[in-house]
Amino acid sequence: MITVHHLEASRSQRVLWLLEELEVPYEIVLYKRNRKTRLAPPELKAIHPLGKSPVITDGDVTVAESGAILEYLAERYGRNAQGDLAGLLPQPGTPEHLQSRFWMHFAEGSLMNWLVMKLVFMTIPTQPMPFFVRPIARQLCAQVLRKLVDPNVGTALAFIEDHLGKHAWFAGEQLSIADFQMSFPVEAALARSGGHKRYPNMRAYKERMEARPAYRRALEKGGPVVMTA
Secondary structure, three states, X not given: OEEEEEEOOOOOHHHHXXXXXXXXXXXXXEEOOOOOXXXXXXXXXXXXXXXXXXXXXXXXXXXXXXXXXXXXXXXXXXXXOOHHHOOXXXXXXXXXXXXXXXXXXXXXXXXXXXXXXXHHHHHHHHOOOOOOOHHHHHHHHHHHHHXXXXXXXXXXXXXXXXXXXXXXXXXXXXXXXXXXXXXXXXXXXXXXXXXXXXXXXXXXXXXXXXXXXXXXXXXXXXXXXXXXX
C-alpha cells in the first residue's frame, strides 16, 4: 500500500487529492510542524535524506518532490483513467500536453519561490528581536516586498488570471496533472495576496477544485492546505 508522509499545511495536500481522485488505497503518516520555526520535524529525515514533505513509499519505491510524486502516481495508476480524469496525462504532441508540462514547471519554478519569499518577508518583522531593530527590519522588509517580491508575484498572478479566464483547467477544458501541481500555489496565492476580490478567475478555479468530492475527502484527511499563523 502507498504511504504518504504528510506534513500539515504543505504541498503534500495535492498528493492526497490525486490519490483520492484515482481511488488508490493509501495511508497517511502525519507530521506536525515545529510551532516556533514552522519547519518540518527531523523525523522526516528517516524517510528521505532531505527531510521534507511530501514523500511517498510504494512498496520498496520511495519518491520525493511533489511534482515527481504526481507524475509517478499518474503514470502508474492513472494511464487508463476514464470520465473527467481522461485528460489526466494529455497525449504528447497536443496543445494540452504542452500546457500541462508548462504549468507543472511554472508552479515551483516561477511562482512558489516568490510566494515563499513573500511569506518570509511578511513574517520577519513579527519575530522576536531587540525593540530598536524592529523598525529597521520592518522598513527593510517592506522595501523588499514593494520593490522586488510583490511586482513578481503580481506579474505571475495576472498571467494565471488571464489564462483561467480562457480555460476551465490549466491544460484546457479537462482536469490534468497540472491542476494538482498548481492547486497549492493557487491556494497560497489567494491567501497571501488578498486575491479573492482581485482575481475572480482564480477564485472560480479554486471553487471548482473545492466542489470535487475527492478534493473534499483529501482536505478532511490532510487538514488545511495553507499554513496559518
